[in-house]
Amino acid sequence: MIANLSWIFFSTLLINNFTLAMFLGLCSFFGVTTKMDTGWRLGAANTFVLVMTAVAVWVLNTFVLTTAPYLRTIAFIVVIASLVQIVEMAIKKFLPVLFRELGIYLPLITTNCAILYLALTQTTRGYNLIEGIFYAIGGGLGLTLALTLMASIRERLDVADVPALAKRMGLVLIIASCMSMAFMGFAGMGSG
């Protein structure tokens, strides 16, 4: 049980990292990672939404969608959108500073593919509630890790002397490629 849970957690966190190995949530990965603070805060907000989604998806799969599996995608997206709305209202009420900093990227969590991907894979892999929550935490921390690393590299990049041509997306993608290569090293953990 414990071994299984920790395997789910670490494989999602490092080996199948949502951003660097599965190419999920790239919009925010390239969009907000200019400052370290916003990077990890968005990661935290994402983790929170991921965990809530995992619970909601488990409820949907167990009690609601058993008779109508073809409504899966629609049901998931509606639930995710409402969840993000609730989180947004809560942050606006209790953490107004964070709310201003995240700005447009908070509602955009709805269309972050990582959230819907989690909902869909949790269903196809048949995870139960506990496994689902561990999967969500692993995925969320993986996202946070990737966002923070990328933001810290890009903060350094601002003062570095790079050719004008590479100042935009090109160089950022090549850095992402190197990070992804580094994370591939974790794949060995699976066989060991």
Place this chain on the structure above:
Amino acid sequence: MTAIPVETLEQAPEPIVPGAPPPQPLAMDFWRGIADDNPVMIQMLGLCPTMAISNQVSNGLGMGAATLFVLVFSSLMISSLRKVIPNEVRLATYILVICTFVTIADLIMQAYSPLLSRTLGPFVPLIVVNCIILGRAEAFAGKVGPMRALADAFGQGFGFTLALLIMCTIREVIGSGTFLGFHLFGPHYEPQLFFIMPPGGFLSMGLMFLTMGWWGERKKAKLAGASK
């Protein structure tokens, strides 16, 4: 196919919607999506599927077709219903419309091409959260008539497929030495597996952006030189 009365909607003079794109011939609406305003290479939208499934040309074709289908039908539907949808809940409505067509595409793919459906896995339902489709609905289809929305959807859809195919070709030819499964270089070619793995996706995309940027700069310099 289209039972929606296009004419009745078009007859009334178009009220000026704030933020609506300026009137243009249909061909321009179509062409813009392929070249000047390509969703992937210029607008940088829909990067996730472009990198995630571009390790084989066949995947790219399947994904491009599915996205084109969803984009065309949801744009048509949203544009036809644009006067009925209240402004406050338009995004939720758009997502529901898109989601319906994605489910249809997913079920069709599962029925007629189960192999492709298995390879693409969750990336077919993930078309729902592809920024290109919601972006077009918000920026274009929700503000113009159905004909222009259709032209734009086809343009953006083909533009996306084109970018996808360029990526797939680079990655499959270098990474497996094949094109659509045909071996290109004979038995002595050693496939560069790096390119079909995740880092190869980021790298090919980065090189593509650098090339596009270099090309754009060169064009600009040439124009500046000509005007002098």
